Amino acid sequence: MFTARKQHSRQAVLKRILILISIPLLWILVDESWNDDPDFLNPLENKVLDWQFQVRGELEAPVKVFYVDIDAQALHLIGDPPWDYSYFADAARILFNLGEVKAIGFDIGFSPRYKNSQLVSERKAWESDRAFSEVMHHYPNIVLAADYQETVFDRYSGENTMKFFPYLDDGFVFPEKNPFPDMPTYPIVSERWGVVGLVDRYPEFDAGPVSRWVPLFSEYAGTAYARHIMEGVLKYEGLPESNLTTEGDREVLLDEEGRILYELPRYSNNTFYSMALQLALMYYDLDEDALQYRTTRLKAVDSGGNVVLEMPLANRQVIEINWFSKWKNDKLNPRCSLAELFNRARDFYEGSEQERVAAKAFFDQLHGAIVLVGATDPSLLDLAPTPFDATPVPNVGIQGNLIKTLVSGLYIKRLPVWATMLVIGLLTALLTGIVIYRGVHSVVYDTAVIILFFTYLVFVFLAFNLWHLVLPVVAPVGAAVTTMIAGLVMRIIDYERQKRRMRNHFGTYIAPDLVSRMVERREEPQLGGVEESITSFFSDIEQFTLLSEELRPSELVTLINEYLEVMTEVLRDAGGTLDKYIGDAIVAMFGAPVPIQQHSLQACMAAVRIHARQRDLCVKWRKDVHIWPQVVLNMRTRIGLSAGFATVGNMGSKTRFNYTMMGDTVNLAARAEQAAKVYGVSTVLTEATKREVEDDSDAFVFRFLDDVVVQGKKAPVSFYELVGLRSDIPPSFEDCLELYEKGRERYLSRDWLGAYAFFEKAVKFELPRLRKSGVEEMNSNMVLSPSHLFMERCRKMHENPPGEEWEGIYRMESK
Numbered sequence: 001m002f003t004a005r006k007q008h009s010r011q012a013v014l015k016r017i018l019i020l021i022s023i024p025l026l027w028i029l030v031d032e033s034w035n036d037d038p039d040f041l042n043p044l045e046n047k048v049l050d051w052q053f054q055v056r057g058e059l060e061a062p063v064k065v066f067y068v069d070i071d072a073q074a075l076h077l078i079g080d081p082p083w084d085y086s087y088f089a090d091a092a093r094i095l096f097n098l099g100e101v102k103a104i105g106f107d108i109g110f111s112p113r114y115k116n117s118q119l120v121s122e123r124k125a126w127e128s129d130r131a132f133s134e135v136m137h138h139y140p141n142i143v144l145a146a147d148y149q150e151t152v153f154d155r156y157s158g159e160n161t162m163k164f165f166p167y168l169d170d171g172f173v174f175p176e177k178n179p180f181p182d183m184p185t186y187p188i189v190s191e192r193w194g195v196v197g198l199v200d201r202y203p204e205f206d207a208g209p210v211s212r213w214v215p216l217f218s219e220y221a222g223t224a225y226a227r228h229i230m231e232g233v234l235k236y237e238g239l240p241e242s243n244l245t246t247e248g249d250r251e252v253l254l255d256e257e258g259r260i261l262y263e264l265p266r267y268s269n270n271t272f273y274s275m276a277l278q279l280a281l282m283y284y285d286l287d288e289d290a291l292q293y294r295t296t297r298l299k300a301v302d303s304g305g306n307v308v309l310e311m312p313l314a315n316r317q318v319i320e321i322n323w324f325s326k327w328k329n330d331k332l333n334p335r336c337s338l339a340e341l342f343n344r345a346r347d348f349y350e351g352s353e354q355e356r357v358a359a360k361a362f363f364d365q366l367h368g369a370i371v372l373v374g375a376t377d378p379s380l381l382d383l384a385p386t387p388f389d390a391t392p393v394p395n396v397g398i399q400g401n402l403i404k405t406l407v408s409g410l411y412i413k414r415l416p417v418w419a420t421m422l423v424i425g426l427l428t429a430l431l432t433g434i435v436i437y438r439g440v441h442s443v444v445y446d447t448a449v450i451i452l453f454f455t456y457l458v459f460v461f462l463a464f465n466l467w468h469l470v471l472p473v474v475a476p477v478g479a480a481v482t483t484m485i486a487g488l489v490m491r492i493i494d495y496e497r498q499k500r501r502m503r504n505h506f507g508t509y510i511a512p513d514l515v516s517r518m519v520e521r522r523e524e525p526q527l528g529g530v531e532e533s534i535t536s537f538f539s540d541i542e543q544f545t546l547l548s549e550e551l552r553p554s555e556l557v558t559l560i561n562e563y564l565e566v567m568t569e570v571l572r573d574a575g576g577t578l579d580k581y582i583g584d585a586i587v588a589m590f591g592a593p594v595p596i597q598q599h600s601l602q603a604c605m606a607a608v609r610i611h612a613r614q615r616d617l618c619v620k621w622r623k624d625v626h627i628w629p630q631v632v633l634n635m636r637t638r639i640g641l642s643a644g645f646a647t648v649g650n651m652g653s654k655t656r657f658n659y660t661m662m663g664d665t666v667n668l669a670a671r672a673e674q675a676a677k678v679y680g681v682s683t684v685l686t687e688a689t690k691r692e693v694e695d696d697s698d699a700f701v702f703r704f705l706d707d708v709v710v711q712g713k714k715a716p717v718s719f720y721e722l723v724g725l726r727s728d729i730p731p732s733f734e735d736c737l738e739l740y741e742k743g744r745e746r747y748l749s750r751d752w753l754g755a756y757a758f759f760e761k762a763v764k765f766e767l768p769r770l771r772k773s774g775v776e777e778m779n780s781n782m783v784l785s786p787s788h789l790f791m792e793r794c795r796k797m798h799e800n801p802p803g804e805e806w807e808g809i810y811r812m813e814s815k
Contacts (some may be wrong), residue, residue, distance in 0.1 A: 023486055027424060027479035034186050038418060039541050042207035044474040050133045050210070052464040057168035058325035058332060061404035063283060064369040065328050067396065068103070069334035069376040070108070074338035081380075084124070085110070085188075086131035091373065098359075099366030103141040105201055107374035107396045110184035112142045116651045125273060129236060132189035136194045142279045146183035147194040148218075166199050166218050169315040175221035181272055183798060185232030191225075191264050197275025199399065200225045202318050205801055209385050210397070211398050214768060215319045216277055217309065222269045225253045233262045277311075279370050283407060312411050313700035320412040322468060323386055324404040325394035333400065334365065338373070356791035370403055371755065413469045431480040439815050449484070453477070529649025529662075534591035535603040536661060536669035536691060537576060538640040539567070539610070541584045542677070550629040551683055558630065560584055566613050574606035575599070579660050588660050592648040599642045600692035604700055604722055607639045607683045640673025641685035641722070642666070643692050668717060671710040671812065675719050678812060679705050680783035686716035701726050703737055704744070709811045717808045721786065736765030740787055752798035759794065762787040 042783040058753050067092065070078075078087045086105060110132075136142060166172030181198045183189070202213035227510045228245055239261075243254045244265060253262040273288065281287060281300060281506045284298035286308065292299045295316050300309035311319055320466040325332040336344075348359035374396025383392035386401075405411060415423065432454060447506045456476070464468040541547065542562070546814050548556055557758045564586065568578055571588050575596050579587040590606075614637050621628045644665035681703075690702050701723040707716040723729060723737070743758030766785040783789050 008050065019490075021039045022481040023428070023479060027475050027482070032053075036776060041766065042476050045472070046206075046208050046210065046212065048460075048473045049212075049464075049470060050387040052412055052461055052470070052548075055461050056465045058329065058388070058410075059404075059410070060332060061324055061408050063404060063407040063785045064401040065333070065403055066366055066369040067333060067337055067376075067400065068373045069337050069394070070093075070339055070374065070378075070380070071337050071344040071376045072338075073340070075340045075379070081109075083108075084126075087338070088373065089131045089135040090568050091341055092135045092139055092142060094341060095366065095371050096141075097371070098345060098348060098363040099371070101366050101369050103279045104139075104144065104371045105143045105145075105197065105399060106278050106372065107145050107275065107372055110188055111115075111146070111182045112185055112235075125234065130189050136188055138561055140193070140195070141282045143197040143282070144184050144189065145197045145273050145275060145500060146197045146272060147200050148179060148200060149182050149210075156554075157679055165202075166214065166220075167202075167204075167315070175219040175269065178218065178220050178642075179220070180220055180224035180228065181218065183228070186229050187232065187236050190229055190232075191268075192388075195199065195278055196272065197278040197319065198272050201398065205314075205318065209392075210387060211321065211384060211395070212260070213314070213320050214274060214402060215318050216269055216313065217273045217293075217317065220272070221268070223251075223266050223268075225268045225270050226266050230425060231265060236779055238262065247493040250648055267361050274399075276399045276400070276406060277776075279310060279399075280405055280406040283370055283403075285467065307790065310407055311406060312413075319402075319405075321398065321402050321692045322408075322410050322412050323401050326388040327386065328389075329396050334396070336362075337611075340434045352699060363535075372400055374399075391619055415469075415471065420472050420475070423472060424479045426598070427476045427480045428483045431484045432485075444686050449593065453480075502716070529647040529651060531645050532592045532595070532648050533599070533644070534589045534646050534648065534661065534665070535599045535641055535643040535692075536646060536666045537571070537586070537590065537603055537606070537670045538673040539586045540638050540673055542636045542638055544584050547629075547631050547635070552633050557630075563617065563635075567610055570609045570613055571606055576603070576606055577659075589646075592661070594657065598696045600689050601642070601696045603641050603643075603689075604685070604693050607641065607722055608700075608725055610637060610639065611682055636682060637680075638676035639683040639722075640669045640671065641683065641689050642669035642672055643686065643689040644668075667712065668710070671708075671717075672719060674709060675705070675710075675812065679719075679721065679789055680706070680785045681721040683722035684719050685722055687720065690720050699726055700724070701729050701737075703740065703786065707809045711807060711813060732765055733769060736762050736787075737772045739765070743787070743790060747794060750797075750801070752794045752801075756791055756798070757795040759787045760792045763791065 045158065052754075078084065088108075091197050091597045092104055095104055098655050141704075163766065164170070165183075166175075167179035172178050180223050181196075183200065188194060189196060198218060199612065200215055201211045202215055205213035233253055236243060237253070237255075239253065239255070241255075243261075245252050245254065247263075249266050250263050252260055253264045255261040270405060271288070273291070278288075281290065284300065284302070286300055286302060288303060290300045290308070292301055292344045296312055296313055298311045299307050302308050311321060312514060327333060329805060336346050344359045344362050347355035347361065351359065374394055376396065377393040382395045384395050385392050431449060434449055434452070457473070460473055463471050551559065563584070564581060567586055571586070574590070575594075577592060577594075579589055590596055590603045596602055614635065618633050620637060622633055642665050644663075646663035646665040647659045648661045649659065651662070652658055668686055672686060676682060676684040684705065686704075693700060703721040703723050705719045707718050707722055709716045723733075739758050739762040743762060744757045745754035746752075746758060763785065772786055
């Protein structure tokens with residue numbers, strides 16, 4: 001039978017493990033599916049990444065990037081698009097001549113489509129192009145924007161065509177089949193002068209409005225480049241299209257007299273690099289020839305063979321931006337309006353002495369900087385949020401942060417697929433293992449789960465802060481949480497199944513508390529015990545024999561059931577464990593099976609509450625329709641408490657046993673309960689119990705009763721009355737206790753008459769307390785209080801004094 005049970009258990013565990021393993025595997029598949037569906041998990045990961053940027057804070061870069069804004073002030077000067085390029089030509093001259101900048105990037109459109117407007121005359125467009133062409137000839141460190149528009153007009157077909165960025169991972173591996181970018185043409189650029197830079201973004205990876213990934217290059221092979229340049233020459237020279245011809249492998253433009261005006265190779269191989277990369281090369285006085293491409297790396301090597309830039313590539317082509325700061329940070333992102341630039345130049349040449357000094361200081365800050373000219377006014381609709389800016393800011397900042405990323409070498413790092421799978425697996429295994437073996441109510445394991453989660457999240461942010469390493473969060477945490485929940489559900493189902501089985505088998509003769517404990521600890525009931533520090537509790541109803549005689553059996557059962565229900569509830573609320581009922585008596589313990597540090601304090605609190613609930617019951621019974629006899633209405637409970645070590649555990653036969661206690665501590669609790677009857681008090685406890693309570697709290701008031709030799713022991717035991725909570729004791733009863741103590745002193749010194757007098761005075765203070773409990777109305781043979789008891793003792797000892805060997809110790813003969 002046991003072999004079959006073990007085999008079934010092993011099969012159940014194996015099945016559970018297989019189910020749990022499938023959950024992280026599913027998360028791994030989901031996590032890797034972002035290549036096909038980046039909008040699934042990436043938005044959540046990107047949100048976490050934004051928090052990582054914000055926690056890391058803003059960074060300084062080794063390169064100065066200065067922004068010249070086309071803002072509202074600039075638009076007031078140059079007007080709305082399409083713009084006169086002569087303004088930008090003047091700006092470039094100012095920046096190079098007065099600012100001595102290293103390079104300039106114009107993140108605005110210079111392609112022919114920006115001039116295809118009826119608002120611009122051909123003459124004006126020609127003058128604008130010529131002005132900027134002169135600057136491009138004279139200053140080679142200028143980069144103009146190029147991009148791949150999704151929809152462009154094909155002048156040959158007369159239709160709009162779709163044009164997508166030729167990503168290698170999207171199948172654009174053959175340059176001759178790739179589309180051609182939208183870029184400036186002649187006379188601004190040609191095959192002999194002018195540099196263009198891509199400003200495209202990679203929204204498929206971004207999975208949201210924040211730009212995170214950009215392609216560093218694209219490739220093209222074919223005749224579109226030659227045709228694009230020739231169209232510019234044709235328009236600039238004002239010649240008919242019939243003057244354009246093909247001679248062998250060259251495109252040729254003839255003037256009106258048939259002479260060759262312009263020619264260039266018909267077929268070309270072109271690699272277009274991003275604007276940020278082109279500007280970074282210029283910063284190091286390098287050109288495109290310095291670049292060396294590998295599948296996972298793009299390097300820039302100087303003439304001495306030194307690697308100046310080494311850029312990690314994702315998907316063979318794209319790079320991730322490391323955002324350095326907020327857009328509005330004058331220290332890290334210095335800027336000025338295009339209009340202010342012109343004003344500063346005017347001040348430099350024509351202003352007063354003070355204005356010239358201020359202008360010179362302004363231009364001095366530009367020395368060696370990379371300048372980006374871009375649209376910043378909201379009306380130009382070139383805005384997007386960043387990890388630092390929830391409100392959309394100008395997109396020209398993308399190029400600025402990418403330049404800082406390239407020059408600083410602070411690249412965002414990500415784990416390879418196998419490492420991500422390992423992180424998911426390890427975190428899931430740890431958390432799931434904790435849940436499966438934690439038990440259902442283990443605070444320690446719950447804390448361990450929280451600490452493990454917190455530690456991983458802290459490490460995620462720390463890794464980004466120290467090494468710019470992006471660790472996965474959503475997939476590992478999602479896998480761990482779902483697996484953990486599944487494991488917890490399985491654990492709860494198993495727990496409930498085992499609890500039902502245990503209750504079915506043992507619930508009729510084992511306490512429910514013990515059944516739950518055995519289920520939680522996965523232990524079968526067995527004989528044996530352990531020594532534990534506990535407080536043993538015994539209670540009994542005063543005058544129960546008289547009460548039984550006054551009631552019919554059915555009434556007695558109803559009454560006792562109600563009484564036991566209320567008192568047991570009080571015990572359990574205080575942390576006590578019910579041992580057994582013996583008729584009207586209750587046997588319980590505090591401190592086992594669940595250890596309680598202040599078990600004596602809890603036992604005293606339970607005793608006080610039991611007496612309070614006893615009084616409430618009497619009030620209720622007085623109001624019942626059923627007329628109860630006076631002995632019921634004045635019912636009182638006696639309680640005995642004893643703290644110490646006892647043997648606790650399952651005791652009985654192999655077929656029937658219970659969780660109980662035994663030992664000297666338990667016997668003393670029973671004797672203390674009997675002593676309560678002798679001394680006329682409600683609760684009696686041993687001196688050891690009193691000391692433990694006073695070590696924990698001063699909330700209770702105690703009264704010394706006697707040194708008593710109980711049956712079965714030779715040494716006397718000091719018994720005390722638990723008078724009650726200090727906050728509930730009236731000042732008048734404090735006088736009673738003082739008189740009682742003085743009476744005890746006279747009693748021990750054999751001054752019987754003097755002691756009698758003090759006890760007689762104390763009785764007057766005892767009576768109001770007794771009347772409140774209804775004691776006076778009960779059997780006259782009862783001892784009403786300790787003061788009454790010692791009055792009677794003093795009377796007898798005065799009449800018949802004890803011998804010289806008397807030490808004030810009382811021998812209690814009965815159990």
